[in-house]
Amino acid sequence: xxxxxxxxxxxxxxxxxxxxxxxxxxxxxxxxxxxxxxxxxxxxxxxxxxxxxxxxxxxxxxxxxxxxxxxxxxxxxxxxxxxxxxxxxxxxxxxxxxxxxxxxxxxxxxxxxxxxxxxxxxxxxxxxxxxxxxxxxxxxxxxxxxxxxxxxxxxxxxxxxxxxxxxxxxxxxxxxxxxxxxxxxxxxxxxxxxxxxxxxxxxxxxxxxxxxxxxxxxxxxxxxxxxxxxxxxxxxxxxxxxxxxxxxxxxxxxxxxxxxxxxxxxxxxxxxxxxxxxxxxxxxxxxxxxxxxxxxxxxxxxxxxxxxxxxxxxx
Amino acid sequence: xxxxxxxxxxxxxxxxxxxxxxxxxxxxxxxxxxxxxxxxxxxxxxxxxxxxxxxxxxxxxxxxxxxxxxxxxxxxxxxxxxxxxxxxxxxxxxxxxxxxxxxxxxxxxxxxxxxxxxxxxxxxxxxxxxxxxxxxxxxxxxxxxxxxxxxxxxxxxxxxxxxxxxxxxxxxxxxxxxxxxxxxxxxxxxxxxxxxxxxxxxxxxxxxxxxxxxxxxxxxxxxxxxxxxxxxxxxxxxxxxxxxxxxxxxxxxxxxxxxxxxxxxxxxxxxxxxxxxxxxxxxxxxxxxxxxxxxxxxxxxxxxxxxxxxxxxxx
Numbered sequence: 094x095x096x097x098x099x100x101x102x103x104x105x106x107x108x109x110x111x112x113x114x115x116x117x118x119x120x121x122x123x124x125x126x127x128x129x130x131x132x133x134x135x136x137x138x139x140x141x142x143x144x145x146x147x148x149x150x151x152x153x154x155x156x157x158x159x160x161x162x163x164x165x166x167x168x169x170x171x172x173x174x175x176x177x178x179x180x181x182x183x184x185x186x187x188x189x190x191x192x193x194x195x196x197x198x199x200x201x202x203x204x205x206x207x208x209x210x211x212x213x214x215x216x217x218x219x220x221x222x223x224x225x226x227x228x229x230x231x232x233x234x235x236x237x238x239x240x241x242x243x244x245x246x247x248x249x250x251x252x253x254x255x256x257x258x259x260x261x262x263x264x265x266x267x268x269x270x271x272x273x274x275x276x277x278x279x280x281x282x283x284x285x286x287x288x289x290x291x292x293x294x295x296x297x298x299x300x301x302x303x304x305x306x307x308x309x310x311x312x313x314x315x316x317x318x319x320x321x322x323x324x325x326x327x328x329x330x331x332x333x334x335x336x337x338x339x340x341x342x343x344x345x346x347x348x349x350x351x352x353x354x355x356x357x358x359x360x361x362x363x364x365x366x367x368x369x370x371x372x373x374x375x376x377x378x379x380x381x382x383x384x385x386x387x388x389x390x391x392x393x394x395x396x397x398x399x400x401x402x403x404x405x406x407x408x
Numbered sequence: 409x410x411x412x413x414x415x416x417x418x419x420x421x422x423x424x425x426x427x428x429x430x431x432x433x434x435x436x437x438x439x440x441x442x443x444x445x446x447x448x449x450x451x452x453x454x455x456x457x458x459x460x461x462x463x464x465x466x467x468x469x470x471x472x473x474x475x476x477x478x479x480x481x482x483x484x485x486x487x488x489x490x491x492x493x494x495x496x497x498x499x500x501x502x503x504x505x506x507x508x509x510x511x512x513x514x515x516x517x518x519x520x521x522x523x524x525x526x527x528x529x530x531x532x533x534x535x536x537x538x539x540x541x542x543x544x545x546x547x548x549x550x551x552x553x554x555x556x557x558x559x560x561x562x563x564x565x566x567x568x569x570x571x572x573x574x575x576x577x578x579x580x581x582x583x584x585x586x587x588x589x590x591x592x593x594x595x596x597x598x599x600x601x602x603x604x605x606x607x608x609x610x611x612x613x614x615x616x617x618x619x620x621x622x623x624x625x626x627x628x629x630x631x632x633x634x635x636x637x638x639x640x641x642x643x644x645x646x647x648x649x650x651x652x653x654x655x656x657x658x659x660x661x662x663x664x665x666x667x668x669x670x671x672x673x674x675x676x677x678x679x680x681x682x683x684x685x686x687x688x689x690x691x692x693x694x695x696x697x698x699x700x701x702x703x704x705x706x707x708x709x710x711x712x713x714x715x716x717x718x719x720x721x722x723x
Contacts, residue, residue, distance in 0.1 A: 095720075105723055211624050231546065232558040240625030243547040243558040245579035245588065246688040250624060253692075264560035273560065273588040276717050309526050309565060310555030318653075338633075340655030373561040377568075396722045402591050403718040405410075407711045408420055 096258040097281030100204060100225055101157050101183060104128035105392065106281025107271070108227070108260055109288040111161020111185055112235065113137035113370070114359035117295040118146040120288060122153035123384035132185055136163040137356065140171040147179045157183060159204075164189020177201045188236065191221040208262075210238025210247070212254045219255045226255070227283050230263030234286050234372035235355075237314055237321045248277040266374040268394030272402065286372035287391075292383045297362030300369060303327075307376045316350065318343050325369035329354065411573040412596030415519060415540055416472050416498060419443035420707065421596025422586070423542070423575055424603040426476020426500055427550065428452035428685070429674035432610040433461040435603060437468035438699035447500055451478040452671065455486040462494045472498060474519075479504020492516045503551065506536040523577075525553025525562070527569045534570045541570070542598050545578030549601050549687035550670075552629055552636045563592040581689040583709025587717065601687035602706075607698045612677030615684060618642075622691045631665065633658050640684035644669065 097106035109116065109124040111132030121131030131154070133146050143160070150158055160176050162169070165188045173194060176184060184198055187208035198205045199222065207218040208227040218226050228251045230244030231237060242250075244263040251259060261279035265271055266287040274282050288294060290301050303325060314323045315333050324330055332349055341349075350368075358367020382390075412421035424431065424439040426447030436446030446469070448461050458475070465473050475491050477484070480503045488509060491499060499513055502523035513520045514537065522533040523542040533541050543566045545559030546552060557565075559578040566574060576594035580586055581602040589597050603609060605616050618640065629638045630648050639645055647664055656664075665683075673682020697705075 213624070230558065230560065232561050241628065242624055242688060243545065243579055244560045245545065245558065245585060246547050246692070247624075249582060249584050250692050264558055267564060269564050269592055270560060272717070273591040275720065276588040276591045276713060277584055278713075309528070309557055309562075313556065338655055340653055373557060377561070377565050392723045398591060398593075399717070399720070399722060402587070402714070405590065405714070407714060408707045 095280060097225065097260060100258060101130050101159075103130050103157055105388070106260075107388070107391065108132065108281060108283040110262065110283050110285030111135070111159070112285050112289055113355055115289040115294045115296045116161070118150035118153060119295065120291065120293040120384065121146075121158050122150045123291075123293040124288065124388070125154045125156040125158045127385050127388040129388060130183070131158045132161045133158070134161050135172055135176075136161065136166065137360070140168055140175055143172060144175050144179065147175070147181060151179075159183030159185055161185040161187065163187050164191075164193060173197065177203070185227065186223075191218045191223050195222050206260070209251075211240055211242060212247075212251050215251045215255050215259075219257050223257065225258040225260060225280075226251070227260045227262050228279070229283075230261075231314065232323075232373040233263035234289070234312070234323050234375070235370035237323055239317065239321055241314070244274065245277070248274060248279050252278040264372065264374050266372075266377060268391045268396070269398050270374070271391060271395050272398045276402075286375050287378065287387060288384065289371060290375065290378050290381065291387055292381060296359045299362030299364050300359050300367075301381055303364040303369060304371045304375045305379050305381060307371070309376045311376060312371060312373055316346060319346055319350065322368070322370060323372060325364075325371060327367075327369060328365045329358070329368060410595060412540065412575060415573060416445050416474075418445050418472055420703070421575075422703070422706065423447065423596060423598040425577065425598050425600030426450070426474070427600050427604055428670055430604040430609045430611045431476070433465035433468060434610065435606065435608040435699065436461075436473050437465045438606075438608040439603060439703070440469045440471040440473045442700050442703040444703060445498070446473045447476045448473070449476050450487055450491075451476065451481065452675070455483055455490055458487060459490050459494065462490070462496060466494075474498030474500055476500040476502065478502050479506075479508060488512065492518070500542065501538075506533045506538050510537050521575070524566075526555055526557060527562075527566050530566045530570050530574075534572050538572065540573040540575060540595075541566070542575045542577050543594070544598075545576075546629065547638075547688040548578035549604070549627070549638050549690070550685035552638055554632065554636055556629070559589065560592070563589060563594050567593040579687065579689050581687075581692060583706045583711070584713050585689070586706060586710050587713045591717075601690050602693065602702060603699065604686060605690065605693050605696065606702055607696060611674045614677030614679050615674050615682075616696055618679040618684060619686045619690045620694050620696060622686070624691045626691060627686060627688055631661060634661055634665065637683070637685060638687060640679075640686060642682075642684060643680045644673070644683060
């Protein structure tokens with residue numbers, strides 16, 4: 094039995110990343126209804142909005158689903174209470190110290206997974222008692238590790254350090270890359286970009302449309318002096334790069350970033366001035382499909398690639 | 409039959425990267441004698457030095473071997489003549505236009521492989537008539553693509569664009585990552601870092617020793633405004649970063665770089681002031697082994713991982 098399927102009681106070891114502005118109840122319930130694990134992304138929700146999405150998600154699926162909580166969230170206490178009081182049974186935490194909340198979640202019978210981008214934080218997460226980790230590589234969209242370790246390098250190194258299950262993320266959007274991640278030793282995969290660009294994603298159509306037209310090299314990890322984030326190269330990006338290249342101060346960079354840039358880009362669809370967070374692998378996705386079709390395609394290509402690889406035979 | 413083994417008439421689809429200051433006749437012949445394809449790295453050799461290494465390599469192995477030629481090499485005509493006149497049958501080209509020399513090599517019965525870091529240049533290489541390509545991801549050591557596409561994202565995208573065989577490179581140093589690359593669709597793999605850190609590599613012991621003690625995050629891709637290069641974070645790196653962060657001009661960056669930095673670091677072993685070119689995956693390598701042991705370990709772990717993956721069964 095696959096350790097990730099076992100941990101969450103799901104059919105396929107495929108997690109939908111709990112992204113800002115993309116991952117509401119529609120997306121999460123669709124992924125869960127199709128045998129994966131859907132996550133509501135609390136990072137872009139007011140507490141009352143999260144409550145609404147949890148309630149709607151419960152009505153939309155009888156399968157397991159979870160909530161992704163960035164631990165640096167300003168109203169973190171409220172968010173934690175809502176999650177516990179609503180009877181959510183799976184929480185993915187990121188951007189913060191997993192020690193702070195893991196015990197409390199466990200006391201309420203909640204499975205906790207922490208997102209990391211290095212072996213060092215994988216070890217700290219295991220020590221904090223989390224049940225599994227997401228190991229996310231440099232190619233992933235949105236906020237990202239400072240060390241720039243790619244999925245191909247990260248997974249085999251983390252596996253040597255910890256014994257809890259590992260979910261690989263970053264650059265995975267197909268059955269082929271899912272199989273590759275599992276060949277590296279991951280127990281399952283988390284896909285963000287793939288599900289951000291589906292019909293059920295709550296991102297604005299203009300954001301999805303822009304991302305579906307990307308070519309290789311059209312995203313870049315920027316703002317490394319503040320918090321590294323992978324975005325589409327647009328006017329906002331150009332403004333940041335121009336400032337970075339002339340050695341602008343952190344204060345000036347913060348001012349250029351301003352507030353609400355990702356909402357502007359992803360949720361309001363301003364593809365010029367918004368922060369369009371998406372992964373490198375977006376350039377391989379060109380059609381806006383529904384979650385059911387995406388899941389079927391992933392499983393089909395995983396199975397056919399597995400068959401091909403097994404036929405290769407030993408060296 | 410594996411297309412890469414077929415193309416080069418070798419036992420295992422494992423190519424040793426033809427790196428500057430590491431890949432002399434000792435390393436190349438050792439890899440070839442152990443069933444892979446060894447490459448002499450002409451990039452760091454005067455023409456007469458290359459001649460010597462080709463002659464010695466021929467004496468040291470009766471197996472196929474090749475030469476890696478950076479096409480921007482100042483004495484490229486001399487290098488090409490030496491390769492042709494010496495009866496070398498395999499050439500890997502990089503850093504330049506594959507159209508310029510491919511026909512000439514083909515007229516002399518030489519198999520040509522070009523190194524690329526994007527689908528765009530993979531297509532151009534196929535159009536130029538090369539026999540295979542190396543697709544190298546962001547995590548690779550030394551000089552590297554400007555678009556920063558990682559191996560996990562690059563391989564599946566290139567496969568959709570071309571029909572000639574594909575050798576994956578970047579972040580691959582074990583049987584697990586070799587299997588992952590082949591799950592992504594590659595026909596074979598090229599390993600640079602893994603072989604740079606062997607007994608037979610001509611790099612200085614101090615360079616190897618420093619690289620064998622690296623932790624995750626200890627390399628970075630720098631000098632993107634000149635030619636992107638992945639190096640170990642040392643004093644030279646700090647000097648470059650300080651200049652880059654304050655918006656130094658390209659001229660100033662060139663002056664800091666100076667001439668002979670990679671020789672100083674890799675061949676002369678100045679681990680402080682030299683340019684220490686190595687891949688991200690170096691942090692997973694801690695022992696200085698001989699090529700025979702490295703090859704055996706790769707094949708053993710590939711086979712055991714293949715068995716494990718095939719036992720997972722279909723989704």
